[in-house]
Amino acid sequence: MNNSEILSALSHVEDPDLKTDLVTLGMIENVVTDDRKVSFDVVLTTPACPLKNHLRQACVDAIHQYVGADVEVTANMTSRVTSQRKETDAMLKEVKNIIAVGSGKGGVGKSTVAVNLAIALARTGAKVGLIDADIYGPSIPMMFGLKNEPPDGYEKNGKTYIVPFQKFGIRVLSIGFFVDQSKALIWRGPMASMALRQLFTETDWGALDYMLIDLPPGTGDIPLTLIQDFPLTGAIIVSTPQEVAIADVRKAADMFRNDKINIPVLGLVENMSYFSPPDQPENKYYIFGQGGCTKFAAELKIPLLGQIPIVAEISGSGDSGIPVATCQDTPVADAFFQLAEKVAQQVAIGNTIVTNLNY
Numbered sequence: 001m002n003n004s005e006i007l008s009a010l011s012h013v014e015d016p017d018l019k020t021d022l023v024t025l026g027m028i029e030n031v032v033t034d035d036r037k038v039s040f041d042v043v044l045t046t047p048a049c050p051l052k053n054h055l056r057q058a059c060v061d062a063i064h065q066y067v068g069a070d071v072e073v074t075a076n077m078t079s080r081v082t083s084q085r086k087e088t089d090a091m092l093k094e095v096k097n098i099i100a101v102g103s104g105k106g107g108v109g110k111s112t113v114a115v116n117l118a119i120a121l122a123r124t125g126a127k128v129g130l131i132d133a134d135i136y137g138p139s140i141p142m143m144f145g146l147k148n149e150p151p152d153g154y155e156k157n158g159k160t161y162i163v164p165f166q167k168f169g170i171r172v173l174s175i176g177f178f179v180d181q182s183k184a185l186i187w188r189g190p191m192a193s194m195a196l197r198q199l200f201t202e203t204d205w206g207a208l209d210y211m212l213i214d215l216p217p218g219t220g221d222i223p224l225t226l227i228q229d230f231p232l233t234g235a236i237i238v239s240t241p242q243e244v245a246i247a248d249v250r251k252a253a254d255m256f257r258n259d260k261i262n263i264p265v266l267g268l269v270e271n272m273s274y275f276s277p278p279d280q281p282e283n284k285y286y287i288f289g290q291g292g293c294t295k296f297a298a299e300l301k302i303p304l305l306g307q308i309p310i311v312a313e314i315s316g317s318g319d320s321g322i323p324v325a326t327c328q329d330t331p332v333a334d335a336f337f338q339l340a341e342k343v344a345q346q347v348a349i350g351n352t353i354v355t356n357l358n359y
Contacts, residue, residue: 001067003031006038009066013058016051017345018352022059030076038063039074045351046209047079047125048344081126081209082351085231092200094207095129097233097347099266102215102223102256104248109271110238111139112318113308113339114214116325117236120333120340122169123325126209129164129171131199133226134216135192138176144168145321150177154204162203168326171208173199193225200230210347218251227261234266234350236305236343241270241292253300266346267305268297269339275310281331284309303346306339308332 011023022028022042031040042055049055059075083096092098101114111134118130132140141147144167151173152163164171175195205211213230215223227235235256239249256263270293274284287310297304308314311332317324325336 001033001036001038001071003033005067006031006033006040006063009062010040010059012062012066013055015055017349018045022055036068036070037072037074038067039076041076041078044077044079045082045348046344047081048121048341049079049348050338050341050345052077079125082348084233084351089231091231092205092211095205095211096209097351098211098213098230099343099347100213100215100223100227100232100235100256100263101238102235102252103217103238104250104252105245106137106217108238108240108245108249109308109314110134110217111143111214112314112323113236113238113269113271114212115140115143115318115323116314116336117339117343118170118172118210118212119168119323119325120336121210121212121344123337124340124344126344127207128169129205129208129211130173131211131213132172132174132176133196133199133213133222135175135196135222136216138174138179139318140172140174140214141176143318143321143323144172146172146177160202162199164203164205168323171205173203175199192222196222196226197229210344223255224261227256227263232263233347234264236266236269238269238271239293239296240272241286241288241290243289243292246292246296250296264350265300265302266343266350267303268293268300269305270294270307272310273307276331303342305342305346306335308335308339 007023010028011021013022015022015025018025027043029041029043042059056075056077060073063071063073081096101110103110118128122128132138146165151165153160164173237249237252239245253265256265272288274286276284294304314324314332324332327333
């Protein structure tokens with residue numbers, strides 16, 4: 001038994017998302033054979049890969065089928081997050097993927113989704129950053145229990161760099177750390193855009209697999225500036241099920257897909273999807289209607305990434321500064337963890353498509 005035999009067997013294992021075998025994709029590394037034992041690394045495109053267990057079993061089955069049923073197989077599942085960015089990209093060059101979280105209107109829970117998605121991604125082992133770009137209504141300082149706590153900074157080559165907070169496994173920064181949140185922020189568009197640009201370019205973010213941007217609602221100057229000035233991997237749209245909400249969210253989708261902007265929409269998240277009583281978790285009551293976001297996602301030809309229920313602990317945990325995704329083994333935390341898997345999956349698929357096109 002040798003390495004060539006092992007690679008030949010594993011070339012029969014296809015990644016269901018990327019539609020190519022693992023050997024061609026370069027996902028098999030460090031093959032070691034010893035008599036009738038073999039070990040190798042399967043390098044996934046993200047630690048949040050929802051197909052991890054499926055691929056592990058498929059590799060074991062392939063070795064048994066094409067090499068020998070008596071072979072003892074050890075498939076070590078590792079990950080290396082993909083990126084479509086080039087080494088020559090100067091801006092945020094250590095950030096592999098920048099993802100905008102937007103909506104066409106306020107009140108749909110966009111910030112709640114952004115915060116809990118970031119934490120869920122970090123729980124998988126990814127390096128994650130979160131920027132609160134909702135400049136006129138920053139809520140992330142409260143949701144992280146960091147109100148009235150300005151971040152640290154340091155001087156380098158005559159320039160001051162901001163150090164983001166690190167909490168719940170992610171790096172986080174908000175315009176709310178620099179202003180009095182008890183007072184109205186009276187800034188015109190250019191001033192607000194300049195302040196937000198500093199959160200990106202004058203902050204020591206370090207190496208990140210995913211940077212999430214909690215965009216302000218609407219399609220005005222600030223979201224447009226961020227979308228056009230920074231190299232976004234894609235965007236996630238958040239809506240509630242009502243038709244009136246979807247009508248506004250449609251504008252956000254149109255903004256991302258505009259010919260002059262052309263940002264891929266990774267998918268749609270339906271927030272406040274249904275209510276399940278604590279004593280009857282199997283029952284679902286669709287308070288704001290049913291199927292609205294499913295139809296909208298189908299219309300846009302994008303995935304419905306997740307359906308987040310209405311539960312008191314989501315709002316309560318945000319108010320207390322301990323987001324619900326930090327909890328273990330609860331239905332709501334699981335919903336955000338599944339959302340993280342779907343988002344990471346769509347990012348990996350998009351990166352592979354772009355990389356192949358570049359070749």
